[in-house]
Amino acid sequence: MAFISGSRGPDRQSDYKFIPRSCPIVIDNGASTFRIGWAGESEPRITFRNVVLRPRHKITGETVTIVGDHDPALLKYFDCTRSSHRSAFDSNVVYQFEIMEYILDYGFERMGVEGSRVDHPVLITECACNPIQSRSKMAELLFENYGVPSVAFGVDAAFSYKYNQRLGICDRDGLAICSGFTTSHAIPFVGGEPVLEACCRTNIGGYHVTDYLKQLLSLKYSNHMSNLSWEKVEGLKMEHGYVAQDYASEVQLFQTGTKAAEEKTRCWQLPWTPPPTEVPISEEEIARKAAIKEKQGQRLREMAAAKKSSRISDMENELHGLEFLLNELKTVKENDIQSFLSQTGYVSKQEIESAVVRVTQSLRRAKGEPVEVEDKAEASAAEKYSLINIPDNMLSPDQQKEKKRQLLIKTTTEGRQRAKQKRFEEELERERKNQEDEEKRLENPELYLEELRTKHRELSEKVEQRKRLKTNGPRTNGNQNLSSSVGRGERLNAAQKERMRLLTTAAYDRGKGEDTFGIKEEDWQLYKLMSKDNDDDDEGPDDDEAELVRITSRLQDIDPAFIPKVESSSYQTVTHIRPLTKEDFQITIGVERFRCPEILFQPNMVGIDQAGLDEMAGISIQRLPLKGDGVEDRITHSILLTGGSCIFPGISERLEAGIRKMRPFESPIRVVRASDPVLDAWRGAAAYAASDQFLLQTFSRQDYYEKGEEWLRRYRLRYTI
Template identity: 75%
Template sequence: MPFISQIQRQSDFNLFPSTTPIVIDNGASYFRIGWAGETDPRVIFRNIVQRPRHKATGETVSIVGDHDPALLKYFDCTRSGPRSAFDGNVVYQFEIMEYILDFGFDRMGANGAEIDHPVLITEGVCNPVQSRSKMAELLFETYGIPSVAFGVDAAFSYKYNQQLGVCDKDSLAICPGFSTTNVIPFIDGEPVYKGSCRTNIGGYHITDYLKQLLSLKYPYHMARFTWEKAEDLKMEHCYIAPDYASEARLFQKGTKEAEDKTRSWQLPWIPPPAEEPPSEEEIARKAAIKEKQGQRLREMAEAKRSSRINELENELHGLEFLLQQLEQVEDDDIPSFLSATAYVSKQEIESARQKVSQSLRKTKGEPKGDQVEAEEKIDLAQNEKFPLIDIPDNMLTPDQLKEKRRQLFLKTTSEGRQRAKQKRYESELEQERKNQQDEEKRLENPELYLEQLRDKYKELSEKVEQRKRLKTNGNHTNGNSMSGAVGRGERLSAAQRERMRLLTTAAFDRGKGEDTFGARDEDWQLYKLMSKDNDDDDEGPDQEEAELTRISSRLQEIDPTFVPKSELGTSQPVEVPRFRPLTKEDFQIVLGVERFRCPEILFHPNWIGVDQAGLDEMAGNSIRRLPSVGQGVEERLTNSIFLTGGSCLFPGIAERLEAGIRMIRPSGSPIKVVRAVDPVLDAWRGAAAYAVDPLFPTQTFSRTDYFEKGEDWLRRYQLRYSL
């Protein structure tokens, strides 16, 4: 399968003799490969594989290590994420490892399928025999390697720095790597694996912890926090605090020192274009357009009103003409005459004419002045409908008296309905007149009209709220209410107080003896007094609430920013949500306490749920695990504590580790912490220097030995680092 990579392919592979070893630093984070004896590896890439499908052809493509992100738009990566061959610091996915070795040898310039060079490859501390056996099988049977040697990366880094005089022959090597942290004691230059220990915490967990913290802090920028970007932020800004508690209190107080230690990451942000205020010509042009639109709407409304008036006038003339013809028809011929029309009786035609007349006056906007004639006609019609009302009782028979009372009841009910209908009609005309006046005011000065409407809405809402508070005041008080509280009597209207007085008086008068209420006709006058239409105080609140509702609906029509109150009883003003344009600060990622909180898990792994020891505690455990050695050896080990690995690049880690080990060691013990010259590449450089030694072939495991001795011999295989 084809590979996608930006790494340039080497062209001098055939220039090296077959005796020159190939050195591979197979780390969980990066894969480094090069020639023995050189100072730097030839090829470095991330130790991951991704196998997406091409969107057009459907071909599966292998993407190994670093790649160009611009090419991913041609591939479907939803079902193929980055995969590693490692579980911790142990290789267990050898299918993925084969892709990585293929790519590494291809970038080195190997043309054929077989690699005719010895290979020195690194592995983890106390690597399982199963993993080492599978790696040997892959190198021997797939690539035809003549011989291979396995060594620990931390040991090669230690030997390389020992030659440079950084550390002593007796030393304690601490290697915080990508996925694990190992501690290996060295005595006389050789590792003592019985005293080594491991913790499953490394740079990967620090990066993942930082990514989680930033995603929780800035959830709206979560897509920006990729694993690669979090790795860059970690290596650029994170550090180890000398004292975590005091450093956290420093940021909690927000002192000047904490502000100096805060870092910001600016995300891409394009400022919005500056909006210039409109010119006078633009304002005049918009006003002219608005006036023209208003004039057009007024003309359309007037045309519609004229059309409606013509229709109503024609209909009214037709009804009057029908009534005139009906008067000339004899009574016996009226049903046959009305059968040709849509009406049943003369009263129905008069009622229809009255409705049309009222609609016509309403459309013309005329006040109720000439309704006397219509009322007289209605009275005449009623007199014809109720002929017994005006006849005295002494002139009627008992059956006629019953019919008279029935007609009197019907007439009273009809008159009541007519008055209610007339009242509604008058209120509609008044409302229409108010709406016309409001519209004229709005067209004359829209801004002033809107301001006055808002003031009126505010005034009415305050009145209604105050009345609501007065009604509900006193419900939450007991008998010993404080001074200034409103009593129930003060919260009642005048009509309600009068009703209560009548009920109290009647109950007091009738409560002295036997309850005889209702025996006399005068007792029932009490209900007439209570039901009298004198409750003027109750009409005020209803009218105010209706007016408040009308103003609220009017404001919603003409003011898009107006938000009515959800409840009339709310005392707090409702804030209108306003749009705030995004600024440069909204796209800044501030790194404060996260800078030292994330690397702190090297010393406190239990913060992320890993119940294991930290770096300082691991050093003490490693010394205690050693076989019986003298007191001088322990002092020599603590006098040369060697740090290597990518996660020891954090500033302040040496000082913090020295302070932690000093707390668990006896008083006066010599403690010195040193760091590798290059914690990342010293492992490969130490292996490259080791592979050029003339005695290196004696430390290799040949292909012939593999086929003869097999896995049992690999179990006993151990590299000597002092040649």
């Protein structure tokens, strides 16, 4: 017997050796809870959940067995996510005896049994009309594995009824309605003995009520599913659930939302930590941040200026060194030039001159001076592209191909140089504007900031209006369509419309009944015209957008309170996220309080096409083999509610009203609840096992070996001793 018990597990009993061997062990083997103790006592010694979990150790990979609810502290050492709780029951019938063996091992070990042999008689409860196969396997398990001397089987609802009969709550003739974890039974009693031939069963119980409540709350509060564990929902059901006397009128009460419905609504507060309150930034803080940002900006500008000065100084030194080499090269004799160049790292005089040109141009760019094309560079370009200015009739075919290649290279190079020069000029213009802005800001910072904000607002409105017109087209008045229904033509500007007209007219006029447009090479010039994008004459160039970007960047640098606007598509919706409050972590339970227990009377609400508790009572009474002599009235006068699912408030009144509808007028109907619907089954079994005649109701291990399963089929416990 190797088990792991958490901090919530029951303690091991120490008085097992002092208990006489004739004292029976009483086991209430319920589908939800396993209870075990000694006969004659009022409380069970050991109580735990009737499930088994078999996780693996995170390091060693060894599989261990955890019986009952595991301690959350075990998650540090065992992987409990890949295994789930397993029960030995299918509804309320034991069919997984491997799991049942783990549970019995744990129960006997907690009782103090040394080894695997139990020397005491055992009384174990079972469901009504338990299949003979399940009873036979249970007897085999107790006799073969534990060596018990004798065993007795009894119905848990019958023990609860007999216990409450001794307390004077119910009579000898009556009806026991037991609503358990997964099933509900109705068992009539005549002369103190259960009439099992007339019992009725429905596959509905407390498990289904909790599962239904968990489903409703998970759909209603999907963002809190992690907090809606089975144990939490079970607690909510037991604390707030009740049975409505009239389900339809109760639902109508919550639909109208009256004050009575608000009074019946319960609220469950989940753990919630309020977010820290944000203190508004004061003007002094804004000024302090602006001063820090200005100081950082000034430091960056000084670093950039120092880096630029150092770079200019390095290029001037390099240029002086190259000019010195050229001057020294003039004094060197022709025969000594190669040896002199080998010491400098240059191959030829032309390479030194090219380096001088390159460094000179870089130095002028760094100083902000215009870069002029040197005559030497022009001469080298003329040598490089020597075939461009020569007519084609004076060149051979190979030279003509070379001429085309040189022309392509020259065009590409000149384009790159023009683009580079343009970027350089734009950079100089930006620096000039930034210098002017800095001068204006230093003269009057407040006025400069206000002007910058005004200009930013005007440019933003202008750019947004242009984008809106370009996307949706202009709105029209009168009977014409608005921008919400503009067509392709209404979205085009004037230049685009003109190009479309040229293309369609040319194709129509050129064809004359036959589509010949595109045969001639000049026809394709129209397509080149169509592909041009610089047609936004009516919309203006993109200078406004560039200026808006520059001003936005400038405001971010000097204005701490400036927040740039985030552009969003017209098809996107801006979601405003509000901070979570205490009310967002509250779970409200209103109609669910009585809607979930209602499935005990209407199982079809969860897709189970069977009878409810009130209908089960009527069916059991109809199935009685002996009728007459007022036995039906005596039974309805003593209806006992027992089981864990019978503790809902209002269930007795609702059951009485339902049975009264099925019985004749003025029939005596009395519905009572057990003194303890949860523990009375074990207490009744413990009191029954403590009597002197209990051993006459058991069968021994020798009887089991001699008579076998057929004798178990005829075995029936008598509850009246």
